[in-house]
Amino acid sequence: MRRRVSGTRFSAIAVVALGSLLAGWSSIAAGQRVDLDLGVIDLATLQQMSPSRVFRPIDMIGVRTGADGWGMGGAHVANVEGVESVSWNPAGLGWLKRSDFMGDMKILGSSGSTSGAPDSFSIPRTPRLSVTRYAVNLKSGIRYGMLGAATSRSIAGRHFGGALSYRRYIDTAYPEAILEDLVQSQNAGYPVTLAFDDQEHGGVEAATASVGIEAVPGLLALGMNVNLLSGILRTDEQLIVATGGPQNSVGEIKSGYDYRGHSIDLGLQLRREDLASVGIRYTPGFSLQVRNGTYSVQSVPSGDATSISYVHARIARHDLDVPGLLSAGGCVWFHPKLSAAFEVDQQKWGDSKVTYVQGLPGNPNPKPQASLPLRNVTSWHMGIEGRILKIGQVDLPVRLGYHAGPLSMGSLQPIGSGPATRVGSEDKDIKASAYTFGFGFLAGNVRYDASYEILDYKIQKFYFDIPYDAFLNRYSTLIDVDRRVTAIRLTATLAL
Amino acid sequence: MKHSSWLVAMLGCVIAAGGCAKQVPSPDLKFGAQQRVVLSFRGGEQVRGKIDTGNSVELREPGVVWDAQVGEISDDKIVLKDLVRVRNEKGVALQVARTEDGRLGVTDPVPDKTLLRADITGVDLLKVDGAKTAQNFTFWTYGAVVLALLLKEHS
Numbered sequence: 001m002r003r004r005v006s007g008t009r010f011s012a013i014a015v016v017a018l019g020s021l022l023a024g025w026s027s028i029a030a031g032q033r034v035d036l037d038l039g040v041i042d043l044a045t046l047q048q049m050s051p052s053r054v055f056r057p058i059d060m061i062g063v064r065t066g067a068d069g070w071g072m073g074g075a076h077v078a079n080v081e082g083v084e085s086v087s088w089n090p091a092g093l094g095w096l097k098r099s100d101f102m103g104d105m106k107i108l109g110s111s112g113s114t115s116g117a118p119d120s121f122s123i124p125r126t127p128r129l130s131v132t133r134y135a136v137n138l139k140s141g142i143r144y145g146m147l148g149a150a151t152s153r154s155i156a157g158r159h160f161g162g163a164l165s166y167r168r169y170i171d172t173a174y175p176e177a178i179l180e181d182l183v184q185s186q187n188a189g190y191p192v193t194l195a196f197d198d199q200e201h202g203g204v205e206a207a208t209a210s211v212g213i214e215a216v217p218g219l220l221a222l223g224m225n226v227n228l229l230s231g232i233l234r235t236d237e238q239l240i241v242a243t244g245g246p247q248n249s250v251g252e253i254k255s256g257y258d259y260r261g262h263s264i265d266l267g268l269q270l271r272r273e274d275l276a277s278v279g280i281r282y283t284p285g286f287s288l289q290v291r292n293g294t295y296s297v298q299s300v301p302s303g304d305a306t307s308i309s310y311v312h313a314r315i316a317r318h319d320l321d322v323p324g325l326l327s328a329g330g331c332v333w334f335h336p337k338l339s340a341a342f343e344v345d346q347q348k349w350g351d352s353k354v355t356y357v358q359g360l361p362g363n364p365n366p367k368p369q370a371s372l373p374l375r376n377v378t379s380w381h382m383g384i385e386g387r388i389l390k391i392g393q394v395d396l397p398v399r400l401g402y403h404a405g406p407l408s409m410g411s412l413q414p415i416g417s418g419p420a421t422r423v424g425s426e427d428k429d430i431k432a433s434a435y436t437f438g439f440g441f442l443a444g445n446v447r448y449d450a451s452y453e454i455l456d457y458k459i460q461k462f463y464f465d466i467p468y469d470a471f472l473n474r475y476s477t478l479i480d481v482d483r484r485v486t487a488i489r490l491t492a493t494l495a496l
Numbered sequence: 497m498k499h500s501s502w503l504v505a506m507l508g509c510v511i512a513a514g515g516c517a518k519q520v521p522s523p524d525l526k527f528g529a530q531q532r533v534v535l536s537f538r539g540g541e542q543v544r545g546k547i548d549t550g551n552s553v554e555l556r557e558p559g560v561v562w563d564a565q566v567g568e569i570s571d572d573k574i575v576l577k578d579l580v581r582v583r584n585e586k587g588v589a590l591q592v593a594r595t596e597d598g599r600l601g602v603t604d605p606v607p608d609k610t611l612l613r614a615d616i617t618g619v620d621l622l623k624v625d626g627a628k629t630a631q632n633f634t635f636w637t638y639g640a641v642v643l644a645l646l647l648k649e650h651s
Contacts, residue, residue, distance in 0.1 A: 101635070103642035144645035166646065201649045232650070444631040492638045 038313035042360050043370060046255075046295060046315060051423050052198075052465050053235070053255055053295070055373055056174035057407040060283070060325050061345050063171045063203075064088055065104040065145035067449035067489040071438015072383025073401020075341035078269065078279035079331035083150035083493065086165045086210045086225060089281040089327070091267035093161030093212025094221025096152040100163075101494040104145035110138035112483040117463060121182050129182040129192060136461055136481050139175035139198060144168070145489070150210075159214040161223075169263075170204035170288075170322070172233050178464060191244060196465065198237040204259045204288065205231040218273060225265035229288065233257045239300050251300035257315070260289040263322075276332045283325040290318050318356045320372070323348045329381070337387040337395075345381070349374035349408040373412070373425035379405025383436065394442050399451070401436040411460055414467060414476040421468035421476045432457035438489075445495050453487040516628040519620035527619050535574075536618035537611055544622075547574060555609065560584055564609065572613055579606040 038045075047054040061074070066084035069076030077089045083100035085092025117134035148165030178196035207230070212223035239251035263286040271277035293315025301308050329343030354370045383401030390396060406429035415424040438451035463477040519534060527533045529548035536542050545553030549569055555562040555576055561584070567577035 101639065103635075103639040105642050105645060142645060144642045144649070147639065147642055147646065203649075443634070444628060446631045446635045490638075492635050494632075494635045 034309040036309065036311045038311060040316050040358070040361060041295070041313045042316050042356065042368075043318070043354060043372065045313075047373070047423050048467065049297075050253060050255075050295070050465065051412055051462055051467065052174070052176060055409050055412050055423075055425075056172070057409045058349065058374065059171040059408060060169070060322075060347060061327075061377065061379055061405075063145075063168050065167060065489075065491065067104070067438055067451040067491040068385075068397070068399065068440055070436055070453060070487075070489050071399030071401060071440075071449065071451035072341050072381075072385055073403045073434070073436050074345075074379075074381040075329055075331075075343040075383045075401065075403075076381075077267075077281050077327045077329040077343050078271075078277045079339070079341055080279070082495075083148045083163055083165070084146075084491070085161075085212065085223065085267070086148055086150075086163050086208055087146060087167060089267035089269060089279050090210045090212055090223030090225045090265055091221040091269040091279065091281075093150060093152075093163055093210055093223050094159065094214040094269070095271075096150055096161035096212070097159075099151040099496040100149065101496075102146065102148045102150075102165075102491065104147075104167075104489065104491045105142060106145055107140075107142045107488040107490075108138065109140040109486045110483060111486075112137055112481055114482070115480045116477065117180075117479050118477060121180075127184050129184060131180060132183055132191075133179065133181040134463075134479070135177075135179045136479065137177055138483065138485055139177050139200075141175070145491075148208075159217070161210075161212040163208070163210040165206075165208045165210070167206055167208065168203050169206035169227060169229060169231075172203050172257075172259075173200040173235075175200035175235070176465075180464075193240070193242040194464075195240040195242070196237055197240060198235060200233065200235045202233040203231055204229055204261075206263075212267075219270065221269045221271075223267040223269075225267075227263045227265065229259060229261040229263060231259040233259070241300055249300045252298045253296070255295045255315075256293065257290050258292040260291065261286060261322075274333050274336055276330065278330045279328070281325075281327040285324040286322050288320045288322050290320055293317070316356045316360055317358050318354045320354055321352045323352050338384070340384045341382065343381040344378065345405070346376075346378045347408070348376045350376040373410035374408050375406055375410050375429055377406055377408050379403055391441065397440045399436070399438040399440075401438070402434065403436070404431070404433040406431050407457065407459075412462070412478075413460075414462075414478065417476060419468055419470075423462075423467050430457055430459050447493045447495065449489075449491045449493075451487075451489045453485075453489070455485040455487065456483070457485075458482050516625045516632060517622050518625035518628070520623055522619040522621055525616055525619045527621065529569075532622040534618075534620040534622060535611075535616055536620075538615040538617050541611065543574070543576070543611065554582075555579065562606075562609075567608060574611045574613065576609040576611070579609060581606070 043054055064087045066087060069088060080088040081092040081095040083102040114134055114136055119131050121129040121131055146165055146167035148163055150161055150163035152161045175198045180194045182192040206227035208225045208227045210225045212221055215222050234256045237253040241249040263283060265283045267281045269277060269279045295315055296312035299309040325347045327343060327345045331339055331341040333339045352374060354372055356368050359366050360368055381403040383399055385397055385399045387395040387397045389398060410425035411428045411430055413424050413426040415422040432455055434453050434455035436451055436453045440447060440449040459481050460478045461481055463473040463479055466473045468476050532546055534542055534544045540558045542556040543553050545551060547566060549566055551566050553564055553566055555564050561582045562579045563582050564576040565578045568575040
């Protein structure tokens with residue numbers, strides 16, 4: 001019983017702290033419910049309240065589907081063919097001489113270490129709490145990549161390939177989980193756990209119609225995708241305070257967007273059978289409509305479990321200029337069973353602008369413009385594939401690869417100090433590199449490919465993802481996160 | 497909506513479990529009444545199904561596909577009755593004629609079809625292709641899982 005009382009006391013202190021912080025409220029009286037409507041806010045305001053909603057990578061490169069390509073480190077623009085060409089280079093459809101069905105998905109996991117977290121957690125008039133663990137990881141999960149079908153025809157002496165597909169086009173989800181374990185310094189053993197558990201789903205998806213043509217038989221193929229873009233992003237972050245009592249205290253941060261737009265992808269492949277190939281894919285810049293943005297925070301209930309603050313806002317409707325994506329690469333066959341590929345991808349996210357399509361409070365401009373904390377991306381990819389192993393009469397291609405390049409998001413930094421702390425973007429890339437391994441096998445007319453990727457990078461995060469709080473992040477502490485993201489991709493292709 | 501994605505996945509599995517058939521030639525042109533077979537005749541006709549009295553079979557003649565019933569079986573002939581034209585060989589549906597047959601009897605009655613056993617040139621036994629069925633089952637099950645993940649993201 002004594003422990004429970006103690007736990008309740010800690011719960012009261014901790015949750016009032018979290019509750020007041022997250023609501024932006026200095027204090028809430030017992031039994032009071034505060035409902036605060038912020039109206040329309042812009043992304044800069046959102047960035048101050050919840051930096052991770054804005055400081056996140058927007059990814060059109062890592063989202064491409066096909067485990068055989070990722071087994072080779074993502075160097076696939078020059079040698080892709082068949083239905084998965086839709087994702088890498090539509091020109092590869094020009095070589096298709098059959099019908100293909102394809103399904104692709106990805107399993108994500110993350111681990112890592114943090115440094116720079118305070119070793120204690122201090123709340124006035126209470127015993128000091130010692131931090132035994134502070135972890136920030138990407139949430140694991142399983143996500144679809146693409147469903148597609150392709151077929152080929154000869155029309156007027158020309159060979160065509162066509163495809164219909166539905167696929168993830170831009171990855172905007174970036175769910176993270178923060179976990180901090182605390183114990184009383186003076187009364188060893190009684191644990192308190194603070195957890196920020198973010199569930200996210202969605203992204204920009206494309207319903208794509210594709211066509212490829214073998215323009216010069218055996219030598220040159222051209223292709224194009226027409227993408228109708230749609231999608232949602234929903235984030236639901238649970239704020240959990242576990243004190244060992246009968247019930248955890250839970251708060252919630254929610255946000256959401258709807259996406260609309262359209263784009264095209266153009267592709268070219270030059271090849272000399274079993275010798276070498278060159279490929280280029282270009283996606284011209286396009287405008288992505290971001291609508292129905294919402295953001296809300298329901299605080300963790302305070303000690304008597306009746307005091308709650310609820311803050312909600314609408315994120316201003318805006319259009320995001322998605323910069324053009326250029327991919328170029330080559331592939332060389334040293335032997336019919338051994339090939340090497342390389343690729344360079346470039347997308348200048350740093351140049352992208354946000355144009356609000358509605359007025360903002362206090363801004364006389366009817367369509368104000370702003371920038372997101374994004375960085376230009378140039379990534380390098382390379383890989384080899386060997387068909388050296390055999391199971392029975394079937395070749396077992398084995399692939400190794402490497403890729404390196406910055407994330408598209410900027411590194412955050414605090415500007416100012418104390419309650420006036422603002423969130424800024426540092427002029428520094430977040431460099432990432434990955435090793436990949438993959439293999440494939442053919443079972444009758446079905447081909448399976450799998451790849452495994454280990455991606456490492458270092459980022460900085462605000463302690464509890466909060467720029468400043470009197471209790472949780474009094475000194476606007478930044479945490480260094482050494483992150484490792486693992487991705488398993490699985491692709492199945494049925495050829496008829 | 498929450499569960500629809502998994503329903504789709506399960507439906508996919510069921511469809512995928514439908515199986516694939518392969519034709520195994522019978523060298524001595526023998527077949528049993530309970531075996532699914534494809535009989536090929538000298539005149540180009542093909543009969544597909546179980547050749548037993550009262551069973552429904554498919555008759556393919558050059559240009560036309562019929563549904564029929566096995567009316568009589570003897571040592572020297574197989575008689576098919578109740579022929580209903582399903583489609584011509586190029587795949588154009590002839591539903592109008594079929595409807596007339598069933599509802600109005602406007603079209604002329606189709607005579608029974610007598611096929612001589614002496615004209616049988618080939619007998620193929622229809623068997624389940626286990627390997628192909630397993631391959632297709634695995635692929636379409638995987639595809640259903642991917643579709644379920646896609647739908648789940650939209651829920």
